Amino acid sequence: MCTNHTIIFYILAKKIKRMSFKKQFNIDKLLPGQSIDCVIIGYDLEELYILVLKWKETDNWSLPGGFIYIDEDMDSAAVRILKDRTGLEMLFLDQFHTFGNKDRRSKNNLTNSLEIINRNKELMQWFKQRFISTGYLSLVNIDRCNPKPDVFSDACEWKPVNKLPKLIFDHDAIVKKALEHIRIHLNYLPVFISLLPEKFTMKALQKLYESILQKKLDRGNFQxxxxxxxxxxxxxxxxxxxxxxxxxxxxxxxxxxxxxNTKDIGIFS
Amino acid sequence: MCTNHTIIFYILAKKIKRMSFKKQFNIDKLLPGQSIDCVIIGYDLEELYILVLKWKETDNWSLPGGFIYIDEDMDSAAVRILKDRTGLEMLFLDQFHTFGNKDRRSKNNLTNSLEIINRNKELMQWFKQRFISTGYLSLVNIDRCNPKPDVFSDACEWKPVNKLPKLIFDHDAIVKKALEHIRIHLNYLPVFISLLPEKFTMKALQKLYESILQKKLDRGNFQxxxxxxxxxxxxxxxxxxxxxxxxxxxxxxxxxxxxxNTKDIGIFS
DNA sequence: AATTATTGTGTGATTTGTACACATTAATTA
DNA sequence: TAATTAATGTGTACAAATCACACAATAATT
Structure with missing residues (x-):
C-alpha cells in the first residue's frame, strides 16, 4: 500500500516537474539573450542575508534568475521570475544595474553539470547563449517569507552575506553591486519597512543600519x-x-x- | 569638367555609404533584442543641452543609439556606438538604467518612415524586434567636441533640454531619467571636469550647478x-x-x- | 533594597548651513 | 583724474545639525 502510494507520487511528481519545466521554458516565447537576476536581501536582527538557489544535483549556487517573455515588461518579468523560482510574492523590486560583459557567464558553465538541461539539446543551446542580465534587488524580512526551491533547484536558502558560497557566473559581482547600491541609497530607502518585523526596538533598527553601512553608529544620536x-x-x-x-x-x-517626502529621509551621509 | 567631378564624387559617396552601412549592420554578429541609447549632456555656460540625431529624410529625432556585437562587452559597445553615430570619442559613459517595457518602441516606428531601412527586408525585420535598451550618459563640454551625423542621420545637433524636439520611442523618458540621475548623483560627479572649459569663473560653475539642480544657490556660500x-x-x-x-x-x-576621495565631494543636499 | 545591564535623554563643543551685508576691484565715464 | 558702476570676493551673525560623551531612568535579578 505504502509502496503504491510512493510510486503514484513519483509519477505525479515527474509529471508536475515536466509541466512546470515546459511552462517555464517555452523558449520560442522568450526574449533571447536577456536575463534577470534578483538579489533578495534579508535581515534577521543580526546580519544581512542573500537568498540563493542550489541547482539540482550540482554544487552550483546562484541568484534566483530567469528570462523574459516576449510580451512581458521587464519589471513585471522580474516579479514573475522571483515568484517562479523562489515562491516569493508581492515584493518591490528595484532595478539597480545591467551586467553585459561578454564573458560574464564563462566562469561556470551550467550546461555541463546540469542534467535536466543536458538532456534537452534545444535547451542546452539556449543556455549557452550570451546573456545580458539586469539586476533587481529587494529588501525583505526573513521571518515574513518562506522561499521554496523550484524545479531546477534543490535548495533555496538564506546565506549570510559574508559567508556566501561561491556563486556561478558573475553573480558574486552582482551581489556586491547590489550591496553598494543600498549603501549609497540608504537615505532614501525605508529599510525599516522591509527588513524589520512590525515591532522592533531601537537597538534592532540601529543594528540594521550598522549592518548595511558596515560601521558603528552612536547610539544616542541614532535614536x-x-x-x-x-x-x-x-x-x-x-x-x-x-x-x-x-x-x-x-x-x-x-x-x-x-x-x-522621500527626499526628507536623509539620515546618514 | 566640373560635372565629371560631381558624378565621380556622387558614386564614391554612395559606395562609402553602402560600406559603412554594411559595416554597421552585420546583423548576424549583433546580439538580438539588445540596444544601447546614449544621453550626451552638454553645457555652454548658459544651459544644458542634449545631443540628438535626425534620421535621414524623416522628422524623427532620437538619441544616438545602436546595437551590441556578440563579442563585445556592453560598456565597450556604448563607447563604440557613440563614436559610430556621432563621431565623439574618449568619453566616460555611465550606465544609468535599462528600459524594458514591451511597448517602449511602439510610439514611433522607424521602419515605416526610413527609406534606407525599408529597402532591406532583413534589416526591417531586425528593426521591428522588441528591444531592451540600456541607457548610458556622459557629460561633455560642447566646445570641446564636434559631433557629426552618421550614414543614417542628416543631423546631429545639440538641443537645449527644455526645447527638445519630440523624440522617437521612449527616448523622452530616457532623457528624463538621465537628468534625474545626474541630479541625484551630482555630489559624486565631478561635473566641473566634464562640462566646463579648462578655465572658468565661479559664476560659470555656479550657473552649471543651478542648471542641473534647477534652483538658485547663494553666491557667497557657493563660492x-x-x-x-x-x-x-x-x-x-x-x-x-x-x-x-x-x-x-x-x-x-x-x-x-x-x-x-570621491565620497567627499558632498556639495549640496 | 541594592545590583545590574540596558535603554532613554541631555549637554556642550564643534561643524555646517543660510542669509545678508560689506569690501574690493577695474573698466567706464564725467 | 576721480567718481561711478557692476560685478566679484569675503565676513559675520544666527540657526541647525553633528558628535562625543555623560547621566538618568528603568525593571528584572540578587
Whole structure:
C-alpha cells in the first residue's frame, strides 16, 4: 500500500516537474539573450542575508534568475521570475544595474553539470547563449517569507552575506553591486519597512543600519535622529527576561510615513 | 569638367555609404533584442543641452543609439556606438538604467518612415524586434567636441533640454531619467571636469550647478563651499571688457582632485 | 533594597548651513 | 583724474545639525 502510494507520487511528481519545466521554458516565447537576476536581501536582527538557489544535483549556487517573455515588461518579468523560482510574492523590486560583459557567464558553465538541461539539446543551446542580465534587488524580512526551491533547484536558502558560497557566473559581482547600491541609497530607502518585523526596538533598527553601512553608529544620536523623523510610534515595553530595563518597542506610523517626502529621509551621509 | 567631378564624387559617396552601412549592420554578429541609447549632456555656460540625431529624410529625432556585437562587452559597445553615430570619442559613459517595457518602441516606428531601412527586408525585420535598451550618459563640454551625423542621420545637433524636439520611442523618458540621475548623483560627479572649459569663473560653475539642480544657490556660500574643497587653482584675472571688476579664473588642480576621495565631494543636499 | 545591564535623554563643543551685508576691484565715464 | 558702476570676493551673525560623551531612568535579578 505504502509502496503504491510512493510510486503514484513519483509519477505525479515527474509529471508536475515536466509541466512546470515546459511552462517555464517555452523558449520560442522568450526574449533571447536577456536575463534577470534578483538579489533578495534579508535581515534577521543580526546580519544581512542573500537568498540563493542550489541547482539540482550540482554544487552550483546562484541568484534566483530567469528570462523574459516576449510580451512581458521587464519589471513585471522580474516579479514573475522571483515568484517562479523562489515562491516569493508581492515584493518591490528595484532595478539597480545591467551586467553585459561578454564573458560574464564563462566562469561556470551550467550546461555541463546540469542534467535536466543536458538532456534537452534545444535547451542546452539556449543556455549557452550570451546573456545580458539586469539586476533587481529587494529588501525583505526573513521571518515574513518562506522561499521554496523550484524545479531546477534543490535548495533555496538564506546565506549570510559574508559567508556566501561561491556563486556561478558573475553573480558574486552582482551581489556586491547590489550591496553598494543600498549603501549609497540608504537615505532614501525605508529599510525599516522591509527588513524589520512590525515591532522592533531601537537597538534592532540601529543594528540594521550598522549592518548595511558596515560601521558603528552612536547610539544616542541614532535614536534621536530616528525619532525626530516622527514616523515611529512607541508601543508598550518588550518582555525580554533580561536583568535590566526592557526596551520600548516601536512600529511605523504608516500615515505619518506617507506624508513624509522621500527626499526628507536623509539620515546618514 | 566640373560635372565629371560631381558624378565621380556622387558614386564614391554612395559606395562609402553602402560600406559603412554594411559595416554597421552585420546583423548576424549583433546580439538580438539588445540596444544601447546614449544621453550626451552638454553645457555652454548658459544651459544644458542634449545631443540628438535626425534620421535621414524623416522628422524623427532620437538619441544616438545602436546595437551590441556578440563579442563585445556592453560598456565597450556604448563607447563604440557613440563614436559610430556621432563621431565623439574618449568619453566616460555611465550606465544609468535599462528600459524594458514591451511597448517602449511602439510610439514611433522607424521602419515605416526610413527609406534606407525599408529597402532591406532583413534589416526591417531586425528593426521591428522588441528591444531592451540600456541607457548610458556622459557629460561633455560642447566646445570641446564636434559631433557629426552618421550614414543614417542628416543631423546631429545639440538641443537645449527644455526645447527638445519630440523624440522617437521612449527616448523622452530616457532623457528624463538621465537628468534625474545626474541630479541625484551630482555630489559624486565631478561635473566641473566634464562640462566646463579648462578655465572658468565661479559664476560659470555656479550657473552649471543651478542648471542641473534647477534652483538658485547663494553666491557667497557657493563660492566658499567650492573653494573649501581645495581642488581649484586661482589663475590670473579674466579680461572681459565689462565696466566692473573682472572675475578670477579658476582651473582644476588635478593632483589635489585625485587625492580627494570621491565620497567627499558632498556639495549640496 | 541594592545590583545590574540596558535603554532613554541631555549637554556642550564643534561643524555646517543660510542669509545678508560689506569690501574690493577695474573698466567706464564725467 | 576721480567718481561711478557692476560685478566679484569675503565676513559675520544666527540657526541647525553633528558628535562625543555623560547621566538618568528603568525593571528584572540578587
Amino acid at each position: 534621536k535622529k530616528m525619532l525626530k523623523m516622527g514616523v515611529f510610534i512607541r508601543l508598550e515595553k518588550q518582555l525580554d527576561g533580561g536583568a535590566h530595563k526592557a526596551p520600548y518597542l516601536y512600529k511605523l506610523d504608516k500615515e505619518k510615513y506617507r506624508d513624509l | 566658499k563651499k567650492m573653494l573649501k574643497m581645495g581642488v581649484f587653482i586661482r589663475l590670473e584675472k579674466q579680461l572681459d571688457g565689462g565696466a566692473h571688476k573682472a572675475p578670477y579664473l579658476y582651473k582644476l588642480d588635478k593632483e589635489k582632485y585625485r587625492d580627494l
